[in-house]
Amino acid sequence: MTTPVFRENPMQSILEAQVTAHTPEGGIVCDQSIFYPTGGGQPGDSGQLLLDEQVWDIATTVKGEGDQIVLVPAEPKPLPPVGSAVQQRLDWGRRMSHMRVHTALHLLSVVLPLPVTGGAIGEGKGRLDFLMPEPPSDKQAIEDAVNALIDQNLQVSDEWITEAELDENPDMVKTMSVQPPRGSGRIRLVRIGEGDSTVDLQPCGGTHVANTGEIGRIRIGKIENKGKQNRRVNLLLEG
Template structure:
């Protein structure tokens, strides 16, 4: 039985009940439904806690994907785990998750202001990076920062829509990443749109969590551009408020 992904329906859901359906050989907890995003697509797995009867509480370090479409919650330290059938209450480390959402959406906008093929990426709690197929560095970083923050300030809606595998195959330009293909084979693919259908800024396959509007990102800044190969350059973007905090 695959895990019901509550974060896919509502990225702002920070607490939820679930039932323990199993344990992994490595010591992870399997639930019937979860709010914890599992490590994938350059986005770290969520951390937080699960609580159950008699005040028992277990700290969760991260979440990972396991076979059968399930998500395993990985305890931060070895402790007695809730038995199969136990009803638990999940709680996210919400400030950490929310920063991931802000950084992730900002990176989508970075791929708009630098319209080059993406060769890799990583999301952190206060910064993220995209690697681009970029023979030469941009001449005017200040102009890129200005375009990024202007898009953010427009407070554009961030929404999702689903298309079939066949529709994605017919529209290869939707895929910006060269190194990782979006998950296919399940019949449909999730797209994340920034803007509206009539005034669209970005549309690309993505399974991660995002803020609901770009204004929620806050001010960002490109803080570093590194050469990572003959035609590969790494662009690092930071949340200004987190960097200065």
Template sequence: MTERLFRTDPYLTSAGGTVTALTPEGGIVLDRTIFYPKGGGQPGDSGRVTWDGGACDIAGATKADETSIVLVPAEEAPLPPIGTLVETRLDWERRHRFMRMHTALHLLSAVVPLPVTGGQIGAEKSRLDFDMPEPTFEREAIQARLTELIEQDHPVSDEWITEAELDASPNLVKTLSVQPPRGAGHIRLVRIGSGPVPVDLQPCGGTHVRSTAEIGAVSVGKIENKGRANRRISITLNGEATGDPMPTGHGH
């Protein structure tokens, strides 16, 4: 089982770990990791693994199953043997852009309160697809409200509920195409806002910034028609992160 350090502190940029397995495809499994595995529309993290006598660049991370995360080397290279102590380092700039984008998409889903049919997070451009039969939202209005929510500097936090509690509140699930992972008995919720009525609250396993102001300026693209009742809204990051985007360094 891989301990998910990114879950408890998404600002960790480096950490030690021990190799617990090597996959037939040449992937590395550690007992703990700061690398987020591809899922929920968010790409897997990249970075570097070093050990006594060797190193390799990591192109991405994936889930081997519900408990293990595999680091995928960028190219064929000698791998650290099972039992080796390694040091992992994240491509922090890339990951932080994903964190800003992911949080901005949560705000977008609050600004456009319609069922989400798909989405993708990128370092340069991200999108959500909505079940929107008619163009009921104007781009300018979405831009104005999204900018307002970002500038209001709402805190972003997470909490856990049971699967039974989620079943009792099905409106928390906004995505039609992706359901929260089940089987562990509990579901992680990401909350934006500190008041009794949150700006947004939904199941999510991704990494997010500490507050909405850290997202920085965002541009909303034109609303694209992507088939019957399906409309796509894309966003791009317009500027640098604001607030305190500094990582926390090494995870012991």
């Protein structure tokens, strides 16, 4: 398995690791990873892998067999040998942009408390699709409400519950299209706020900023009609 260091230390951008396997497709598996694999609407991380004077540009990261995390090189070339000690370096600017957008989308789901039918995170932008028969009447009010939550500098943290506890609280799951992964017996929750000031608590496996102030100002972009019952709300970082 690959230890997902990004889960406990999402701010870590450099890591020493050991190559444990190669995939038939030419991917690299390490014993631990700061690279987040594609999942939950969040793209896989990119960056570099270093061994002595050699450098492998990593185009993306994906989930492999079992608990493996696979680093996908940008171009075909001989891979670092199994057993070698390598250094992982994240494209930190891209990762931080993903984290800011991801946390902002959680806040958007607070301001628009409707079932989420889809979503995607990009660099500097993201979107959520809502079960929303009629478009919102005041787009500026949505933008102002999300920015007001950001300005509260709310702490972002994670915790774990059992699958049975989630079954007892099904309303925690906001997404209709993606259900939390099961099988390990535990479900990770991301909390925004603390105690009575909690504004959001939902299952999520992605990476987030440490507090909402790190998001910066956001802008609500186009609100698109994506079917009779669906509206797509686009969100952009302003800086």
